[in-house]
Amino acid sequence: MIVHEPVLLAECLELLVPPADDGLLVDATLGQAGHAEAFLERWPRLALVGVDADADVMRTARDRLARFGGRVELVTGWFAEFFASWSRDTAPDLVLFDLGISRFHYERSGRGFSFDRDEPLDMRLSGDLPASAADLVNGSDAEELADIFERFGEERHARIIASRIVRERARAPIGTAARLADVIRGAVPPSYRHGRIHPATRSFQALRIAVNRELEQLEAGLAAALRVLAPGGRVGVISFHSLEDRIVKRFFRDRSRDCTCPPEFPVCRCGGHRELHLVTRKAVQPGDEEIARNPAARSARLRVAEKEAA
Numbered sequence: 001m002i003v004h005e006p007v008l009l010a011e012c013l014e015l016l017v018p019p020a021d022d023g024l025l026v027d028a029t030l031g032q033a034g035h036a037e038a039f040l041e042r043w044p045r046l047a048l049v050g051v052d053a054d055a056d057v058m059r060t061a062r063d064r065l066a067r068f069g070g071r072v073e074l075v076t077g078w079f080a081e082f083f084a085s086w087s088r089d090t091a092p093d094l095v096l097f098d099l100g101i102s103r104f105h106y107e108r109s110g111r112g113f114s115f116d117r118d119e120p121l122d123m124r125l126s127g128d129l130p131a132s133a134a135d136l137v138n139g140s141d142a143e144e145l146a147d148i149f150e151r152f153g154e155e156r157h158a159r160i161i162a163s164r165i166v167r168e169r170a171r172a173p174i175g176t177a178a179r180l181a182d183v184i185r186g187a188v189p190p191s192y193r194h195g196r197i198h199p200a201t202r203s204f205q206a207l208r209i210a211v212n213r214e215l216e217q218l219e220a221g222l223a224a225a226l227r228v229l230a231p232g233g234r235v236g237v238i239s240f241h242s243l244e245d246r247i248v249k250r251f252f253r254d255r256s257r258d259c260t261c262p263p264e265f266p267v268c269r270c271g272g273h274r275e276l277h278l279v280t281r282k283a284v285q286p287g288d289e290e291i292a293r294n295p296a297a298r299s300a301r302l303r304v305a306e307k308e309a310a
Contacts, residue, residue: 003231005034005039005103005288005293005294005296005297006035006098007098007238007290007294007296007297007300008166008238008284008286008290008297008300008302009034009035010033011088011089011284011302012038012096012238012302013037013038013039013042014237015234015236015279015280015284015302015304016039016094016096016234016236016304017234018043018093018094019045019093019233020093021043021044021045021046022045022046022047022094023043023046023047023091023094024046024048024049024090024091024093024094024280025039025046025047025048025049025092025094025095025096026048026049026050026051026083026092026094026095026096026225027039027048027050027051027096027098028079028082028083028095028096028097028174028221028225029051029052029079029096029097029098029099030050030051030057030058030061030074031052031057031061031098031104032057032061032064032102032104033050033060033061033064033065033101034202035096035098036048036050036061036072037064037065038067039094040065040071040072040128046071047071047072047073047147048065048068048071048072049073049074049075049092050065050072050073050074050075051074051075051076051077051079051082052074052075052076052124053076053077053078053079053125053126053212054076054105054126055076055126055127057075057102057104057105057109057271058161060104061074074201077158078126078217079097079217079221079225080216080218080220080221081222083221083224083228084220084224085223086151086224086227086228088310091228091229091230091233092225092228092229092230093229093230093232093233093234094232094233094234094235094236095128095225095229095233095234095235095236095237096113096235096237096238097218097221097222097225097235097236097237097238098238099214099218099237099238099239099240099244100239100240100241100244101113101208103296105125109280111123111124112133112134112176112177113177113204113208114177114204115177115178115181115198115200115201115204116178116181116198117177117178117182118176118177118178119177119178120134120176120177121133121134121137121174121175121176121177121178121179121211122134122179123207123211124211124212125212126212127225129211129212131211132211133207133208133211133250134173134174134175136148136207136210136211137165137169137174137180137207138169138173138174138175141166142159142162142163142165142166143162145158145161145165145166145176146156146158146159146161146162146163148206148207148257149161149162149202149203149206149211150206151206151244152205152206152207152209152210152215153202153203153204153206153207153209154242154243155187155202155203155206157187157188157189157192157199158203160187160188161183161187161188161203163187164230165180165183165184165187165189166184168183177204180203180204181198181200181202181204184199184200184203185199185200196271203239209243214244215243215244215247216257218244218246218248219251220245222235222237222247222248222251223251226255226275226276227264229307230307230309231307231309232307232309233306233307234279234304234305234306234307235304235305235307236302236303236304237302237303237304238300238301238302239299239300239301239303240299240301241299245283245301245303248303249283249303250274252278252303252305253278255274255275255276255305256274256275256276256277256278256305257274258273258274268295274308275307275308276305276306276307276308277305277306277308278303278304278305279304279305279306280302280303280304280305283301283302283303284301284303284304285300285302286298286300286302286303
């Protein structure tokens with residue numbers, strides 16, 4: 001069942017145009033294949049390699065894209081590893097990253113991504129990961145937990161949340177998303193408890209990022225994707241929170257500079273040359289109409305860059 005609506009779809013189709021009718025697109029975060037389907041429909045000779053770490057969501061994508069036959073190849077795995085091991089003869093003309101997780105994971109996966117569901121506290125996108133969210137919550141000390149919440153969730157009440165978790169798990173292990181959410185709600189001040197967002201939002205985001213090593217994947221995946229991208233090819237990244245967007249912005253900025261020497265060097269010594277030029281100077285954001293139709297799109301940011309021609 002398809003439950004996810006692709007965000008910034010019109011903008012992706014406008015900015016990520018294959019240089020030839022028979023180009024190759026790598027959708028590095030295939031999900032339920034909403035973006036992929038639209039690209040394949042728009043350009044009838046475009047080929048697609050779709051990559052996703054989640055075998056469950058890949059089944060939906062496989063059914064959705066079956067009508068495109070041999071134009072589609074699906075790979076279950078992590079995108080950083082996929083690009084790092086690239087050995088194909090044809091370089092991709094387009095690469096798309098749609099980061100984060102989809103409505104499927106919140107509503108259908110049963111893995112504890114949502115703080116309002118009584119599900120096992122897992123949060124792994126792939127079964128090959130060694131530690132679940134429950135393992136981190138019940139096995140990390142207070143300082144380690146607070147560091148996770150601060151680094152990956154920018155949670156200002158990280159210390160008191162971590163202390164309360166340690167106290168509550170001593171009574172009984174915290175094994176479900178609903179119980180963890182209750183513990184967090186009870187830990188934070190009343191003003192935060194009844195704020196604009198659920199008080200567990202940032203902590204749940206932090207645990208998900210830590211479990212799946214999302215920021216490490218992103219940094220490694222961007223570098224590896226750029227290496228294999230065809231000259232003149234484009235890479236687009238949709239991010240959903242500031243941690244991701246900062247990584248993408250910095251990567252694009254640094255790779256679009258001719259010189260990478262420190263500012264104090266009076267003369268360039270690196271002999272470098274830019275690898276990218278920016279297609280979008282600022283992040284593209286969804287319009288009011290899209291946000292009204294799909295509120296989950298409100299935090300989306302799209303950045304696009306083009307690889308320098310050889």
